[in-house]
Amino acid sequence: MSRKLALLPGLAISVFCSAIMSAEPNARPDDLRLANFQFGPNNRWAFSHIREVIPTANIPHDNRQILPLRSSSTAADDFSVVFQGKNQELGDIAEHQFLDGLLILRNDQIVVERYFGALTPEQPHLMMSVTKSVVGLLAGKLAEQGVIDLSKTVSDYIPALASSGWGPDSLRTLLDMRDGADYTEDYEDMSSTVRLQDCAVGWTDADYCPADGPRGGYEFFPTVGRNEDNLGKFIYKSGSTDVVGWVLEAATGERLARLISAHIWQPMGAEFDANITVDVSGFALGDGGMNATLRDLGRFGLLVLNDGKALGQQVVPQPFIDDIKNHQGDPEWPYGAQQGQAPYYRSFWWGRGNGEGDIRGLGVHGQYLHVAPEAGLVVAFFSSWPRADGDGKTHGWNASYEFAAALIEKFR
Numbered sequence: 001m002s003r004k005l006a007l008l009p010g011l012a013i014s015v016f017c018s019a020i021m022s023a024e025p026n027a028r029p030d031d032l033r034l035a036n037f038q039f040g041p042n043n044r045w046a047f048s049h050i051r052e053v054i055p056t057a058n059i060p061h062d063n064r065q066i067l068p069l070r071s072s073s074t075a076a077d078d079f080s081v082v083f084q085g086k087n088q089e090l091g092d093i094a095e096h097q098f099l100d101g102l103l104i105l106r107n108d109q110i111v112v113e114r115y116f117g118a119l120t121p122e123q124p125h126l127m128m129s130v131t132k133s134v135v136g137l138l139a140g141k142l143a144e145q146g147v148i149d150l151s152k153t154v155s156d157y158i159p160a161l162a163s164s165g166w167g168p169d170s171l172r173t174l175l176d177m178r179d180g181a182d183y184t185e186d187y188e189d190m191s192s193t194v195r196l197q198d199c200a201v202g203w204t205d206a207d208y209c210p211a212d213g214p215r216g217g218y219e220f221f222p223t224v225g226r227n228e229d230n231l232g233k234f235i236y237k238s239g240s241t242d243v244v245g246w247v248l249e250a251a252t253g254e255r256l257a258r259l260i261s262a263h264i265w266q267p268m269g270a271e272f273d274a275n276i277t278v279d280v281s282g283f284a285l286g287d288g289g290m291n292a293t294l295r296d297l298g299r300f301g302l303l304v305l306n307d308g309k310a311l312g313q314q315v316v317p318q319p320f321i322d323d324i325k326n327h328q329g330d331p332e333w334p335y336g337a338q339q340g341q342a343p344y345y346r347s348f349w350w351g352r353g354n355g356e357g358d359i360r361g362l363g364v365h366g367q368y369l370h371v372a373p374e375a376g377l378v379v380a381f382f383s384s385w386p387r388a389d390g391d392g393k394t395h396g397w398n399a400s401y402e403f404a405a406a407l408i409e410k411f412r
Contacts, residue, residue: 026118028052035206040098040386043365047126047384048100048118050291051275054202057257057284059265059274065311067269067299072109079112081406084399090114097395097403098366100125100382101294104411105302107376111411115294117384124274124291125382128363131276131290132241134264134300135256136175136348137308139244140320141263143171148251150175157247160218165226166243173231174240175347180231181224183239187364187388193224194238201279216281217242234330234345238287241348245286256284268303268310270296288363294380297369301378304359304371324349325357325373360404364388366395370404375412379404 028049029042037046037053046053080089093099100119104112119125127134143150148157150172155162165181166174173179186192190208199209200220214220221243245256252259257276265274274296277289292300303309304324308316329342329351337343342353352358356374361367366383381404383395390396 033205034202035204038203038365038388040384043386044098044100044384045118047365047382048120048123050124050126050277054277055279056275056289056291057255057278057282059257059261059276059290061261061270061273061296062266065266065269066271067108067302067310069105069108069110069271069295069298072106072111075110076112076411077114079410081403081410083403083406084394093403097399098383098385100384102381103294103298103379104407105298105378105380106411107305108302111377112407113294119294119382121293121295122272124272124293126288126363126365126367127290127292127297127382128288128365128367129238129241130297130361130363130367130369131286131288132238132348133361133369134260134290135241135245135248135286136324137304137316137320138259138263139171139175139248140347141316142248142251142259144317144320148247154243154247157250158243160222161243161246164222165224166221166240167226169231171244171247174244177234177237177240177345177348178232179237179240180226180228181237181239181243182227182230183224183237185236185238196220197239197242201277201283201285203277203285216279217246217283217285218281221246233332234334236345241287242283242285245284255282256286260290264300264303264315265296267313267315268299270299272296294382297380297382298378301369301371301380305373305376305378320347323347324351324359325371327351329353362397362400366390366400368400368404370408372408372412375408377408377411379407 032042036042078090080087094116100117101115142148151170153168153170155167161167166179169179184192185194198204200214201217272293274292276284278284307318308321324346327344327346330344333343344351350360350362358372361369366385368381370379
């Protein structure tokens with residue numbers, strides 16, 4: 001056990017010990033390469049060891065202000081839930097859902113904390129697109145401080161993007177992914193924009209990468225064109241988050257890692273440093289490059305559950321949080337919706353539209369953060385699905401939604 005952890009007040013040491021014992025350390029895969037770290041089975045190790053795969057910038061926490069988490073008197077080490085039509089034990093679910101870690105918090109109490117695969121409590125895990133939700137809150141805070149104006153356009157802040165697909169659109173439009181950029185996000189199509197972006201930002205050196213393509217995000221994003229038909233519609237585009245991150249850097253003169261640390265990570269009471277991947281130009285991948293421990297992902301969820309407050313301070317403006325939780329449903333929602341729900345996308349968060357203010361941060365390969373205000377719970381889990389969107393059968397987005405719903409129902 002880490003001496004640092006043993007001395008932290010309020011930490012659930014017994015939960016920590018059992019969590020350590022449930023992890024299964026393993027060695028770096030012999031065939032791990034930049035071209036295959038995102039895919040199974042290599043991602044099981046890589047997602048918990050990103051700093052050994054890709055360059056990163058540190059996101060420091062502050063040892064003087066750590067939000068304590070304590071073990072609930074009813075903390076569950078193992079349990080069963082009805083999932084996929086039958087009663088299943090957590091260990092069995094973890095295996096076929098490729099879970100790396102599961103954390104459930106009720107306010108500052110740990111209800112469940114379990115680790116699997118290569119993950120341990122002190123290790124950061126790749127958050128993928130849950131990173132977007134961090135950037136969304138950062139933008140909201142800087143807007144409230146008057147550092148940025150969400151009604152201004154991208155080109156107002158970054159002249160280099162004036163002729164790009166994002167140039168004429170407002171920051172608010174980008175935060176809701178209703179911009180007019182001609183950006184395609186098909187993980188199975190290696191010619192889609194998101195896969196070519198991987199080449200530019202150093203997430204792959206696969207054969208499909210163009211030999212003379214742009215190197216680094218600052219070169220890549222100005223090359224993305226415009227599609228006016230996209231304007232005003234919610235179309236998921238990871239690049240829109242990266243452009244917002246670039247705007248925040250331009251408006252402040254600070255790197256994105258420093259901004260996240262100063263405005264979110266330290267004031268929310270993180271227990272560990274986080275980090276974010278950077279490319280050869282120093283561009284930080286705001287759309288999915290953050291790595292954090294499971295507990296700190298949970299603390300980030302608590303920040304939202306508690307209306308932007310942590311450690312007695314208003315970290316993120318409450319009106320901005322309220323707007324995310326209570327936004328109206330999208331009448332043209334492009335995905336399926338359960339009866340009685342009106343889902344939406346707002347400020348890089350997925351709104352469930354269930355009348356209880358539930359919102360989610362989601363990332364490919366099974367990264368999941370669910371804030372359930374009426375239930376008073378935060379559910380966080382890391383995974384390593386072999387494919388970006390799962391297999392659509394045993395594991396994937398619908399399975400994750402069902403699993404989280406079963407957990408909330410059990411522990412509410």
